[in-house]
Every structure is written in structure tokens, then in C-alpha cells.
Amino acid sequence: MRAIAISIIAGLVSLIGPGALAADANNGAELARRWCAACHLITHNRLPMPLAASPFGSIAKRPGFNARQLSQALQAPHPRMPERGLSRDEAADIAAYIATLK
Numbered sequence: 001m002r003a004i005a006i007s008i009i010a011g012l013v014s015l016i017g018p019g020a021l022a023a024d025a026n027n028g029a030e031l032a033r034r035w036c037a038a039c040h041l042i043t044h045n046r047l048p049m050p051l052a053a054s055p056f057g058s059i060a061k062r063p064g065f066n067a068r069q070l071s072q073a074l075q076a077p078h079p080r081m082p083e084r085g086l087s088r089d090e091a092a093d094i095a096a097y098i099a100t101l102k
């Protein structure tokens, strides 16, 4: 019985993918809309836009992109970002969302 439960859980985890249980990409998308969309292109939309900030889709496609590193970087506000820093969970969720744009 226990072995069955464990294999079901393992199956679910492998289905969702590593890290997905900790971070919530849907919440990250919501946060990105609220906090980042003013300056960043936050979806796959490829329309050329005259913005200084990198589109999230192109950040995700860079070689060596790593959601964990990004989420750490996001906890430090970058120069022109709003004063409000992101919490660890918010940063992780946004990084998980950006990872879905690969």
C-alpha cells in the first residue's frame, strides 16, 4: 500500500517536473502582469517594442538560463525597477513563469 502511494506521488512529481511543486508559474504570470509588464514584454508576443528592458521570452531562451539563479537575482531590485522588492516566493514564482516561455 505504502509502495503504491509512493509510486503515485513519484509519478505526479515527474509529471509536473522538478521545482514545479515549490514555485507556482501561474501566480508568477499574475505577478509579472502586475509588477513587470509596464517595462518588460512578459509573454511570447514577438512584436518589436521600443523598450529598454529585455522581453521575458528572450531571457528564458538564453543559453544557461536557470530559473533558480534568476529567482535569486530577482530578489535584489534592479536599477529602474519599482522600489518594492520581491519576496523569495514571488521571485521563485516569476522565475518559474519565465521558464515556461522557453
Ligand code: HEC
Binding pocket: 031, 032, 035, 036, 037, 038, 039, 040, 052, 053, 054, 059, 074, 078, 079, 080, 081, 082, 086, 094
Ligand atoms: C520601471 C521599469 C521596469 C519594471 C517595472 C521592471 N523592470 Fe526589469 N528591467 C528594467 C530595465 C530598464 C532593465 C534593463 C536595465 C537594467 O538591468 O537595469 C531591466 C532588466 C531586468 C532583468 C535583467 C534582464 C537581462 O537582460 O538580463 C530581469 C531578469 C528583469 N528586469 C526582471 C524584471 C521582473 C521580474 C520585473 C517585475 C517584478 C521587472 N523586471 C520589472 C525595467 C523594469
